[in-house]
Amino acid sequence: MTQRTRQKQRASMDSFENPFITPFKPPENETEEERIHRARALQDAQRVSREIDESLQETKRLLDRRKKGMRILLLGQAESGKSAVLKNFQLAFTPNQFRKERGVWKTIIQLNLISSVKAIFNVLNETESEFSTQLPLTPPQSPGSSVNNSKLRRIHLSLKPLLSMDADLNKILFSAGSTREICVAAGSRWKFKLGFRDSTSTRESSDSNSDLYHLTNAQNATRNNFVKLLEASKDDIISLWQDENVQSSLEEQGVDLRASPGFFMDDVERIAASGYQPTDSDIVRARVRTVGVEEHHLVAESIALKGSDFYITDVSGMRSSRSSWIPFFDDSQAILFLAPLTFNQMLDEDNHVNRLEDSLMLWKDICKNELLANCNIIIFFNKMDILRRTLQSGVEVRKFVPSYGDAPNDVASVTKYFKDRFKTYHKKLSPKPRSFISHETSAIDVHSTTALVVTVHDGIIRENLQRSDMI
Numbered sequence: 054m055t056q057r058t059r060q061k062q063r064a065s066m067d068s069f070e071n072p073f074i075t076p077f078k079p080p081e082n083e084t085e086e087e088r089i090h091r092a093r094a095l096q097d098a099q100r101v102s103r104e105i106d107e108s109l110q111e112t113k114r115l116l117d118r119r120k121k122g123m124r125i126l127l128l129g130q131a132e133s134g135k136s137a138v139l140k141n142f143q144l145a146f147t148p149n150q151f152r153k154e155r156g157v158w159k160t161i162i163q164l165n166l167i168s169s170v171k172a173i174f175n176v177l178n179e180t181e182s183e184f185s186t187q188l189p190l191t192p193p194q195s196p197g198s199s200v201n202n203s204k205l206r207r208i209h210l211s212l213k214p215l216l217s218m219d220a221d222l223n224k225i226l227f228s229a230g231s232t233r234e235i236c237v238a239a240g241s242r243w244k245f246k247l248g249f250r251d252s253t254s255t256r257e258s259s260d261s262n263s264d265l266y267h268l269t270n271a272q273n274a275t276r277n278n279f280v281k282l283l284e285a286s287k288d289d290i291i292s293l294w295q296d297e298n299v300q301s302s303l304e305e306q307g308v309d310l311r312a313s314p315g316f317f318m319d320d321v322e323r324i325a326a327s328g329y330q331p332t333d334s335d336i337v338r339a340r341v342r343t344v345g346v347e348e349h350h351l352v353a354e355s356i357a358l359k360g361s362d363f364y365i366t367d368v369s370g371m372r373s374s375r376s377s378w379i380p381f382f383d384d385s386q387a388i389l390f391l392a393p394l395t396f397n398q399m400l401d402e403d404n405h406v407n408r409l410e411d412s413l414m415l416w417k418d419i420c421k422n423e424l425l426a427n428c429n430i431i432i433f434f435n436k437m438d439i440l441r442r443t444l445q446s447g448v449e450v451r452k453f454v455p456s457y458g459d460a461p462n463d464v465a466s467v468t469k470y471f472k473d474r475f476k477t478y479h480k481k482l483s484p485k486p487r488s489f490i491s492h493e494t495s496a497i498d499v500h501s502t503t504a505l506v507v508t509v510h511d512g513i514i515r516e517n518l519q520r521s522d523m524i
């Protein structure tokens with residue numbers, strides 16, 4: 054290119070306006086006021102541009118960190134124990150952080166206790182016995198009603214203020230009224246309401262909407278009154294639970310309260326006492342239904358793992374929520390699938406569908422999903438304690454699963470039978486060969502489950518290293 058051509062080209066380029074510079078170019082005959090205004094606009098634009106750069110860098114840093122961290126997705130039907138397993142991870146890897154939240158769980162556990170009391174009264178009202186028409190706070194219809202009947206009616210009357218305060222508290226804390234369960238939207242806002250203060254969560258706690266995170270004085274008073282009333286009602290709750298008629302009505306209606314989420318009726322003495330502090334095991338047993346999808350970022354506290362990052366995604370297991378899982382599939386290194394062997398229970402959201410059948414269907418979908426073809430899937434046959442108790446109480450598998458036939462009705466045989474079914478689908482439906490890894494768990498047994506999640510963590514790391522070597 055000759056020098057002449059180059060000069061010509063530059064001249065023609067100069068005739069175009071650079072859109073980034075033009076607005077800040079001094080106009081001809083600029084006044085002093087206009088100059089100051091232009092300088093200010095330039096400074097503002099530079100500040101915005103710097104902020105965008107910083108934010109992009111921060112996003113990139115977080116994405117890089119996320120890529121290096123372990124990404125685990127917890128899947129399974131509602132009440133299968135996903136959030137309980139998450140709590141075991143927190144207890145194993147971030148115990149200090151986990152224990153900071155103790156105070157938050159106290160109210161949840163006390164509300165869980167009242168849910169069981171309500172469930173008992175519902176059963177008593179429905180039961181085909183002498184209580185059925187008389188329990189709902191009406192005076193005795195017949196003068197000859199039994200001593201036990203009047204005892205239960207007295208307990209019901211005396212617990213009535215506590216039950217109505219429970220509804221108020223649910224409304225204040227979770228905008229939920231007196232639903233059967235505590236449900237909270239994703240995020241930790243509800244924890245702030247229950248008094249959780251964490252220096253690492255300053256963004257949320259110093260939010261301009263911080264009122265949403267704190268209780269008013271009147272709401273705090275309701276909460277304190279609830280705690281006092283619960284303590285005063287302790288003996289009534291204990292005698293309700295120990296009442297023979299209550300136990301026989303529960304049995305008659307086929308209600309196994311011990312297998313229900315958030316069961317604390319055997320611990321009333323401790324939980325209703327003033328100054329109650331939840332233990333680790335209480336916190337894992339507490340029931341809060343997950344709504345939506347929650348991502349938990351854990352930074353391991355132990356010296357050996359210092360700096361290790363985990364991103365654990367916990368989801369709602371309700372049938373209607375399962376489509377929201379899909380966007381998290383291609384980003385996860387491992388899936389922990391929770392499959393309780395609750396062969397005799399129906400789904401809460403559809404009481405015509407057997408829970409174990411639903412788990413199998415879900416498992417098939419997960420195994421054959423192409424997006425998960427390269428993902429480790431680890432299955433936890435959870436709630437083994439409940440399976441053990443169910444079989445011990447004489448419930449027969451073949452009555453619920455005819456194909457089980459006359460095989461022995463013991464834990465080992467039943468577990469093997471269902472495990473083989475899950476394993477067969479895994480082999481048949483996985484798009485590429487992968488190992489079948491399973492564990493039998495009781496997520497509320499924190500001692501063994503925290504040890505197991507450490508082993509699982511090591512296994513995922515090993516498996517990923519092998520895969521990257523193969524690639």
Ligand SMILES: Nc1nc2c(ncn2[C@@H]2O[C@H](COP(=O)(O)OP(=O)(O)OP(=O)(O)O)[C@@H](O)[C@H]2O)c(=O)[nH]1
Nearest residue numbers: 132133134135136137314315338343370436495496
């Ligand atoms: N007895 C017993 N209870 C368990 C076990 N695992 C979990 N639970 C309890 O069962 C209830 C439901 O467990 P969650 O972890 O909340 O269930 P989830 O899968 O997160 O349910 P969603 O959030 O509704 O999808 C809680 O009260 C748990 O403490 C177990 O192995 N044995």
Ligand SMILES: [Mg+2]
Nearest residue numbers: 135136342343
């Ligand atoms: Mg959950």
